[in-house]
Amino acid sequence: MAAALFLFGAVAVRAQNADQVARGEYLVRAGGCISCHTDHAGKGPQLAGGRALDTPFGIFYSPNLTPDRATGIGAWSDADFIQALKHGKRPDGALYFPVFPYPTYTRMTDADALAIKA
Numbered sequence: 001m002a003a004a005l006f007l008f009g010a011v012a013v014r015a016q017n018a019d020q021v022a023r024g025e026y027l028v029r030a031g032g033c034i035s036c037h038t039d040h041a042g043k044g045p046q047l048a049g050g051r052a053l054d055t056p057f058g059i060f061y062s063p064n065l066t067p068d069r070a071t072g073i074g075a076w077s078d079a080d081f082i083q084a085l086k087h088g089k090r091p092d093g094a095l096y097f098p099v100f101p102y103p104t105y106t107r108m109t110d111a112d113a114l115a116i117k118a
Contacts, residue, residue: 017118024115031105031116037062048072053099060099073117081117082110 028034028047039050049064049072066072073081080091088095088102096102105113 020115020118023112024118027112027116033065033116037065055099057098076117078114078117082113085113085116 034046036051036053037047037049038044039048044050045066047065049062051062053060053062064072067074069075076084076091083089083091084096084102086102086106086108088097088100090096
């Protein structure tokens, strides 16, 4: 009986995670994340960053949003990601302003933000 409950719980968690990932993929596309966080010169995978953004404040390079722990957001906590997306602050406290349009995402639910992270 306990084994059956454990297996049912594992299946339910996988289904929930799959739903969260599907929701996140939809939100990444709807939010335009790919357009800024992908180098369109073909030098890297989707969301790996490195795209040069020429602004009145200078050239900025978009950060890597992949789950890579060394160069992306793989080592970020959920709180780190929410802080960056909704408040424009990196985990070290530095600001993404003026390039990242975080005010666009301030009213996003934490659940939707975490779906994007997933």
